[in-house]
Amino acid sequence: MSGLSTAIKQIVDEALSVGDAAFQRKCFAKMEQIRKAGVTILFVSHSEASILNLCNRVIWLVNGSKVLDGNPKLVTSLYLKHISRPTKKEDIQKEYVKLASASFKNNEVELEAKVKKRESKKSKQEISSKNQSNLASFNPKLKS
Numbered sequence: 574m575s576g577l578s579t580a581i582k583q584i585v586d587e588a589l590s591v592g593d594a595a596f597q598r599k600c601f602a603k604m605e606q607i608r609k610a611g612v613t614i615l616f617v618s619h620s621e622a623s624i625l626n627l628c629n630r631v632i633w634l635v636n637g638s639k640v641l642d643g644n645p646k647l648v649t650s651l652y653l654k655h656i657s658r659p660t661k662k663e664d665i666q667k668e669y670v671k672l673a674s675a676s677f678k679n680n681e682v683e684l685e686a687k688v689k690k691r692e693s694k695k696s697k698q699e700i701s702s703k704n705q706s707n708l709a710s711f712n713p714k715l716k717s
Contacts, residue, residue, distance in 0.1 A: 601627070621649045640665055647672050 604627060608614060618624055624631060624645055631648040633640040640662050641648045647669055655665055 624649055641669050
């Protein structure tokens with residue numbers, strides 16, 4: 574048990590839901606501070622908003638058995654989709670892989686577009702700089 578207590582520094586449950594708004598804000602601010610310090614937090618909740626705000630990894634358990642382990646947005650959306658109807662764990666896992674692959678491809682496309690935009694901006698700046706240099710060579714008054 575000491576290995577587990579060493580790895581997990583903070584265990585938080587849904588006790589946060591019993592306080593008023595000011596208390597909750599204070600608790601979430603402290604948890605964010607702890608998370609930014611690199612401390613592992615085991616956060617147990619059914620609150621999708623809290624999970625998405627605080628977690629970078631989600632594990633969905635049913636009767637102590639892991640259904641999914643991964644991206645918070647994907648895991649919580651599948652949890653909400655399948656929690657009220659019986660679905661085989663394997664089918665949920667296949668759906669997760671499919672969604673994660675699509676998400677990865679979308680991220681690649683977005684990253685590629687950002688790189689192209691950055692390269693285009695850099696090229697425009699280089700062209701502008703060359704044009705200013707050329708103008709300065711034709712008009713000595715423009716030289717600094």
